[in-house]
Structure formats: C-alpha cells, structure tokens
Amino acid sequence: MGTPPFAAGVLSFLIQRGYPVKGVVTAPDRPAGRGLAQRPSAVKTTAQEHNLPILQPESLQDPEFLESLALWQAPLFVVVAFRMLPRQVWEMPPLGCFNLHASLLPQYRGAAPINHALINGETETGLTTFLIDDQIDTGALLLQKVLSIANTDDAGTLHNKMLEAAGPLIAQTIDGLRAGNLQAIPQPDVPAENLKPAPKITRETCRINWNCSPTRIVNLVRGLSPAPCAFSTLDNNGKQVDVKICLARAEHTACMQEPGTVATDKKKTFKIACKGGYVHILELQVPGKKRMKTEAFLAGFREEGPLLFQNPL
Incomplete structure (x- = not known):
C-alpha cells in the first residue's frame, strides 16, 4: 500500500x-x-x-x-x-x-x-x-x-x-x-x-527568519531543497519578489548589519546578514525562472539601491 x-x-x-x-x-x-x-x-x-x-x-x-x-x-x-x-x-x-x-x-x-x-x-x-x-x-x-x-x-x-x-x-x-x-x-x-515532531510542511515552515543564526538558516534550506524550498521576500525600493533559496553556505562572523540586508559584489557574492554572521546564497530561483547559480542570477540582475530580505512579522 x-x-x-x-x-x-x-x-x-x-x-x-x-x-x-x-x-x-x-x-x-x-x-x-x-x-x-x-x-x-x-x-x-x-x-x-x-x-x-x-x-x-x-x-x-x-x-x-x-x-x-x-x-x-x-x-x-x-x-x-x-x-x-x-x-x-x-x-x-x-x-x-x-x-x-x-x-x-x-x-x-x-x-x-x-x-x-x-x-x-x-x-x-x-x-x-x-x-x-x-x-x-x-x-x-x-x-x-x-x-x-x-x-x-x-x-x-x-x-x-x-x-x-x-x-x-x-x-x-x-x-x-x-x-x-x-x-x-x-x-x-x-x-x-x-519528542521532536515532523508535521506537514507549510508555506510558513519555508519562510526564512533572518534573525536566526547562519547554521539554522542553512539547515532550513537543506531540509526544504530541492522542493518546496525555503524562501524569503526581497524588497528593492518597494518592489517585492519571493526568492527561493536552494543552496546556501553559513559564515559565522561579527555582523553589524540589519538581519536580511543583502551584501553583494554583483558578480559572485550574494550574502545575507543574519544573527551572528551571513548566509551565502549559492543557488536560487526567482518567479518565472529555473533554479540557477548565484553567478548567473547576478549576471542578469540590474536592480539598484539597497536590497533587503523581509523578516516574518
């Protein structure tokens, strides 16, 4: 059965x-x-x-x-x-x-x-x-x-x-x-x-909280990849889009930036500030596109101004 x-x-x-x-x-x-x-x-x-x-x-x-x-x-x-x-x-x-x-x-x-x-x-x-x-x-x-x-x-x-x-x-x-x-x-x-429960995965399960540690966020990404994927809402001057994070790496270091803040060289590095460091995004997916490596995403990314991933309310 x-x-x-x-x-x-x-x-x-x-x-x-x-x-x-x-x-x-x-x-x-x-x-x-x-x-x-x-x-x-x-x-x-x-x-x-x-x-x-x-x-x-x-x-x-x-x-x-x-x-x-x-x-x-x-x-x-x-x-x-x-x-x-x-x-x-x-x-x-x-x-x-x-x-x-x-x-x-x-x-x-x-x-x-x-x-x-x-x-x-x-x-x-x-x-x-x-x-x-x-x-x-x-x-x-x-x-x-x-x-x-x-x-x-x-x-x-x-x-x-x-x-x-x-x-x-x-x-x-x-x-x-x-x-x-x-x-x-x-x-x-x-x-x-x-006891550790294993309830059904919901949309809220998949939403990233950038106030967590780098390791905890990366573990969430691992646990939800390749589907349905962890995600977060990217805010660029009021324009919002949900981004699926498919593969990530933790960096533990002193970080003074607001959790959710994007740090990028627009070439290879796309990392997000969180509690106790950064999460490096290695592969992601945006609406209407297939899963891609960060370098491919940044090559076509033309947005200017500060970028911030939202935190859950």
Missing part, C-alpha cells in the same frame, strides 16, 4: 527479489499538469508494469474495497507512504500490517520526517518498520536502520539514501514475520517535551 515514487521504489525492490506480491492498493488517479489529465500514482504505474492487481479506493472503509482486499488473502500488508488505515484494514492479515517510517521512531512522528531531521540539524536519522495501530506512527517497533546525515545532504539526497536502505529493511521485516522470529516491542516512553 503506497502512492509516491518512494513507495514505488520499494515495490520494485520486492518484485525483483521474488516476493509474491498479491496486489497493490494506491490512491485514485488525479488530474495533473497543464491539461489536468488523469495521472496515475507512481505505485500504480509500477504495478501495471508487472501486471499486478490494483485497488484504488476513495474511501478505505468502502465495503466493496474491503471485500476485494480480503479476497486477495494476503498474509501480510506492507505500507509505505500511504494514508492512515482503518482498523478493518490493518487487522485483516494474519501476520500483521506494518509500515515503514523515515525516522528512528518515536522521534519525528508525522508527515515530513526527512525534512525536519535536516531542519533541526541532525547528524543521524534512520528508518523504522512498525506494526500499525489506531494512532499515527505509535505502533510497536519491528526493525530500525540507522543512517548518517552528511553536512552536504539535503532532503533530496537523504530521500535517496533512505530509498536505497528501505527495500532491504522491508524485506528483512517480511522474512522475520513470515518465519515467526521477529518480536515487536512497544515504542520507548519518551516525555512529550523530548
């Missing part, structure tokens, strides 16, 4: 390793693109390539869907990047229903664990398989895989690291459950104040 490319990658891994996939449950086709043509999910596309049965329910409690799912008689359900399941679904398979989560639970429960681990400057994260229950990301733990985070990683590269590790971890979990030698254990009881 899953929808995005990450889940499709796991499905491909299992098929290539000879696991007997009974069928796939994924989201209904959705309109996408300029023509709003119906577009299948990545998981559906992969399933079609291998002639697998496919269910695409609007509601996971629809009686017809539940009946069709039961007819597959699958002993185990594997869930990767999908909706919250009702009890009628996760109680159905005799060997259980387990999910893959992109963090070391119980930390970073929620919709965006990869992003928030980077935003918080973590140097280590991982993957967890766990049995699904009636809450979000709280079920008993099966297996975990620790992954290191390089200081050059962003959400895209960390996603790829996790995808590479996800297939083997899920296969190991399947093997353990089928053999009956994998014991689920309750998640550690961590006080609420010590």
